[in-house]
Amino acid sequence: MGKQTYYEVLGVQPDATTEEIKKQYRVLALKCHPDKNLDNTEKAAETFTLLQEAYSVLSDPKERAWYDRHKETFHTDTVDVVDHSIDESFLTSDCYTGFDDSPTGFYTVYRNLFDEILDVEEPHKASFAELAKSKNDDDDKYPRFGNSTTDVAEVKAFYDRWLAFSTAISFAHLNKYDIREAPNRRVVRLMEKENKKIRDEAKKNRNSLVQNHEKSKKHLVRLEVFNALSEDEDDENE
Template sequence: MGKDYYSILGVSRSADEKELKSAYRKLALKWHPDRNPDNKQMAEEKFKEIAEAYEILSDSNKRAIYDQYGEEGLKGGIPTSGSGAGFGGGGGSYTFHATNPEDIFKQFFGARSPFDSMFSGGFDDGDDSFSSFGFGPGSFFKSTQQRGPRKAPDVVQKVVCSLEDLYKGKTKRIKITKQVLNPDGQTTRKESKILTFPIKKGFKKGTKIRFENEGDQAPGIIAADVVFEIDEQPHNTFQREGNNLIYTPNVSLKEALSGTVIEVKTLDDRTLRIPINDIVNPGYSKTVSGEGMPLSKNPDQKGDLIIKPAIVFPRFLDNQQKEMIKKILP
């Protein structure tokens, strides 16, 4: 089966021009390779698919061919007359050749990428900052103001937090620099501002904090919302699963069979001593209730600490030791 261009854009088969443009604009901004430096290969593929889908569905001739013959018929060459297809009128055949996806992007957002200067500043602990939301001439703002006021797409910035910050909570202060309209309503100036927001106890990766209309201002445009998205830094001791914390200490085979006490330093600097009296076999776990992450909606409650010991087997046993084990174990 060929590609489903309607699904790629997330629109219905009856979508009109306005819906197609809106879907393309949203997805192209989301998957532009400049906005996905850590996953550029996948972003490039999706960006290309999105542009191809928009190019076909926004052209009534190409869309009609696609609706009747699908992707394979469209790209394989469809007769334009004399075979019942009824497309075109000049005879021969029609074969689709995709336009460079960047060219389509420029038709919407201008020659300069909206991401060139976005979030270019560095982050400092305690006074996180990034600067310059400026999109520059020929950008989204210029291309859309001809149609009246439109809401600019969200400007999203990841905020990387340690597991300790997400456990204890913290206040973030982030400096932004944006374009602000002058009193004449036509020209702009740069202005800096500090946005302050809490990292609440128990926040999870993907949590978003939104500041409405804090993006660049421009004539005929409703400024974008600035959205901070929480990201979680890997931890040296714990793995987080929802509201639970997973701890995987090493235990010797001797300890696994005869018992041990496991010490755990918590994220708020307490030391727990957890006795393990069971025989630890592969897949064994011990749950300590209420020692996981706080629940963001009710920080007084916490998830669990789940201990999953990893058994370290001896690298060598001499014959005498082996014989002793044979006598001891059933």
């Protein structure tokens, strides 16, 4: 397991009685209360909140029984994100043969990659837009990659938008807990907290991987070329 179990938080054994748990909680609550730790109130508040959370679960027989059945997975920090993954080989120059429009060239390889990303995102966009309640119909639209002859303005628009990429995938399929199994609303909140942590980590991983493509050296070269062309056009127009 990763983080502490609620028994470890309270410093009691898994077979501790309700009275032992209550007694230990009172001792730790007094010791860890923020008012007693003015030198580091932020840390004390965090510790005190965790103590309260642990006690609220272990002091209730039904919640404790549910917790005991699930604590092995409840405190596991690892998140296995398999679906919607992006091959990291695309971050290297080995994935294309030249800076051209040939079938295995830079522009074709990355055009296909970003088209594939959009194809994966597309089914999720409707629900994403609805949840975000976007006022701008273009908020969830991403420009196409283009090719070696794409207009300078379009190239810039592509990178400006994709560098702020945010996946529309909810990753709800990665939820560890089914909240319908919770014995009460308090446990529902605990389940939702853990599920949200997993979903947020998966979103962060996907966003970072997509954004890292735009930050890689090969794409910076493309931007430099187009910036140079743009400057030449500006000089000609003066």
